[in-house]
Amino acid sequence: MDIAEVAKQTGVAASTLRYYExxxxxxxxxxxxxxxxxxxxxxxxxxxIALGQAAGLSLDEVRTMLSPDGEPNxxxxxxxxKADEIDTLIKRLRAVSNGLRHAAACPAPSHAECPSxxxxxxxxALGMFDAHATPARNxxxxxxx
Amino acid sequence: MDIAEVAKQTGVAASTLRYYExxxxxxxxxxxxxxxxxxxxxxxxxxxIALGQAAGLSLDEVRTMLSPDGEPNxxxxxxxxKADEIDTLIKRLRAVSNGLRHAAACPAPSHAECPSxxxxxxxxALGMFDAHATPARNxxxxxxx
DNA sequence: CCTTGACTTGAAGTTGACTTCAACTTTTAG
DNA sequence: CTAAAAGTTGAAGTCAACTTCAAGTCAAGG
Numbered sequence: 001m002d003i004a005e006v007a008k009q010t011g012v013a014a015s016t017l018r019y020y021e022x023x024x025x026x027x028x029x030x031x032x033x034x035x036x037x038x039x040x041x042x043x044x045x046x047x048x049i050a051l052g053q054a055a056g057l058s059l060d061e062v063r064t065m066l067s068p069d070g071e072p073n074x075x076x077x078x079x080x081x082k083a084d085e086i087d088t089l090i091k092r093l094r095a096v097s098n099g100l101r102h103a104a105a106c107p108a109p110s111h112a113e114c115p116s117x118x119x120x121x122x123x124x125a126l127g128m129f130d131a132h133a134t135p136a137r138n139x140x141x142x143x144x145x
Numbered sequence: 146m147d148i149a150e151v152a153k154q155t156g157v158a159a160s161t162l163r164y165y166e167x168x169x170x171x172x173x174x175x176x177x178x179x180x181x182x183x184x185x186x187x188x189x190x191x192x193x194i195a196l197g198q199a200a201g202l203s204l205d206e207v208r209t210m211l212s213p214d215g216e217p218n219x220x221x222x223x224x225x226x227k228a229d230e231i232d233t234l235i236k237r238l239r240a241v242s243n244g245l246r247h248a249a250a251c252p253a254p255s256h257a258e259c260p261s262x263x264x265x266x267x268x269x270a271l272g273m274f275d276a277h278a279t280p281a282r283n284x285x286x287x288x289x290x
Numbered sequence: 291c292c293t294t295g296a297c298t299t300g301a302a303g304t305t306g307a308c309t310t311c312a313a314c315t316t317t318t319a320g
Numbered sequence: 321c322t323a324a325a326a327g328t329t330g331a332a333g334t335c336a337a338c339t340t341c342a343a344g345t346c347a348a349g350g
Contacts, residue, residue, distance in 0.1 A: 003327075014327085015309055023307095033316055034328050054234055055241050056199070059307070065245070079249035086242040089199055090235050096200050097231040100210070104224035148297075159297085160339055168337095178346060179298050204337070 001038045010046045025049055025063050055086050095123060146183045155191045170194055170208050200231050240265060 007014045020026045021036070026045050028036035045066075052062035065079065099120040106114050152159045165171045166181070171190055173181035190211075197207035210224065244265040251259050 013309080016307085018328085019308065035316080035326085036328090051237055051241055053307095054201070055238050065248075076249040079245045083242045083245040083249065086238050086245070090238050090242070092196055093200050093231050093235050093238070096196055097228045097235070100224045100228040100231070103210075104221040104228065158339075161337085163298090164338065180296080180346090181298090198337095 001040060001042070002032065003036050003038070006038050006042055006046075010043055012046055020046075020049070020059075023059055023063065025059060056089065057082075095120060146185060146187070147177070148181050148183070151183050151187055151191075155188055157191055165191075165194070165204075168204055168208065170204060200227075201234065202227075 001009075003014045003017055006012070006017060012020075017026065017038075018036075021028060026038070026042050026049075029039050030037055048066055049059075049062050052066060053059070057065065065082070102116060102120055103114070106116070146154075148159045148162055151157070151162060157165075162171065162183075163181075166173060171183075171187050171194075174184050175182050193211055194204075194207050197211060198204070202210065206227075210227070247261060247265055248259070251261070
C-alpha cells in the first residue's frame with residue numbers, strides 16, 4: 001500500500017504517517033521509487049497506536065509497549081502497572097459516563113443544583129488526588145474538517 | 146484556603162490554579178490582600194476537572210459541561226453523546242487492559258510473536274477507524290519532579 | 291526600617307503531537 | 321515530451337496545556 005491508501009483507510013493523515021515512521025512507531029517496507037510502501041499490517045498497528053493514545057499513553061510509551069521489535073525492554077511489571085492504571089481509569093470513566101447521562105436526563109436547571117449529579121461525580125472523583133493514578137497525556141485529532 | 150494550601154491538598158501546581166482561574170474553570174472567593182482565597186469546594190472541582198481530562202475532554206469542554214454557573218448552554222444531547230463516547234472508550238480500554246495483562250503474563254519473547262496478544266488487541270482496535278469515535282485530547286502532567 | 295518569603299501579574303518559554311511550507315523528484319495522463 | 325498530481329525532505333509553524341520568568345506587592349519577623 002502507498003501512503004495515500006493507508007491514509008484513506010485509517011483516516012490518519014499522510015503527514016502523521018511520516019511522523020510516526022520517524023518516531024519509530026511504524027515502518028515502511030521498502031520504497032517504490034521514492035515512495036514508501038506499507039504492508040497492510042500497518043493498519044492494525046495504527047489502530048493499536050490510536051488505542052494506546054486513547055488509554056492515555058504518550059507516543060513514546062506506545063512505542064515501548066507495542067513496538068514490533070520490542071525485544072529488550074518489555075517490562076512486565078510496567079505492563080501490569082499500566083493495566084492497573086487503565087482499570088482504575090475505567091472505573092472513574094464509568095462514573096463520569098453515569099454522571100453525564102444523569103445530567104442529560106435530569107430536570108434540574110443547573111447541574112450545580114442537582115444533588116445526585118454532584119454525588120455521582122464526587123464519588124468518581126474521590127481519591128483522584130490520593131495515590132497518583134496518573135491520568136492521560138496527549139491524543140490526536142483525527143479527521144480533516 | 147490560600148493557593149498554596151489548595152496546591153498541597155490536590156497536587157495541582159499554583160501556576161495551574163491561576164491558569165484555571167483565568168480560563169474560568171475555577172473561581173476564587175475574594176482576596177486576602179492580594180492573595181486569592183479559595184473555598185474548600187475547589188478541591189472537588191479540581192478532581193472533576195482532572196476526571197474530565199482523563200475522559201478526554203479539553204479544558205474548554207470541561208468548562209461548558211461542568212461549569213458551576215452553566216445556566217444557558219447545558220446541551221443534553223451533547224452530554225449523552227459524550228457519555229456514549231466514553232462508554233465505547235471504556236470498552237476499548239478494557240480490551241487494552243486485558244491485552245496488557247496478558248502480555249505481562251505471556252511467556253512469548255516478543256508481543257509481536259504472541260498470537261493471543263495480537264488477537265486481544267486487534268479485537269479492541271476493530272472499528273477504531275470506522276465511525277469516528279472521537280478520542281481523547283489533552284491532559285495534564287501532575288507533580289513536580 | 292528593612293529583609294525575607296509567599297503571593298501577584300503579564301509575557302514569554304516549553305512540550306507533545308502534529309501540520310504546513312518550500313523546494314525538489316517521480317509517476318502518470320494527454 | 322511535458323505538465324499536473326502525488327510523493328519526498330527538513331525546517332518551521334501551530335495548538336493546548338502548562339511552566340517559568342522578571343518585576344512588583346504585601347505581611348511578618350528581627
